[in-house]
Amino acid sequence: MNLLQRLKPEYLEKLEIVKKYYPTSAQKIIKSLENNQSVFGLTIDEASSICTFLDTETTLNNLLSLFKE
Numbered sequence: 001m002n003l004l005q006r007l008k009p010e011y012l013e014k015l016e017i018v019k020k021y022y023p024t025s026a027q028k029i030i031k032s033l034e035n036n037q038s039v040f041g042l043t044i045d046e047a048s049s050i051c052t053f054l055d056t057e058t059t060l061n062n063l064l065s066l067f068k069e
């Protein structure tokens with residue numbers, strides 16, 4: 001199961017909003033989420049973008065909290 005499939009529903013909704021206003025950034029985020037099964041596979045840039053656009057501070061705990069177990 002990839003990270004996009006594990007993303008919590010409230011963050012999927014935020015991602016839909018990001019798509020409307022920042023389609024290119026949203027596509028990059030979606031691609032990163034689809035291509036990784038663990039947050040530890042993300043680059044620092046990818047993790048930072050995900051946290052920024054999903055409106056959370058960029059920390060490992062916050063990043064982990066975006067996903068279902």
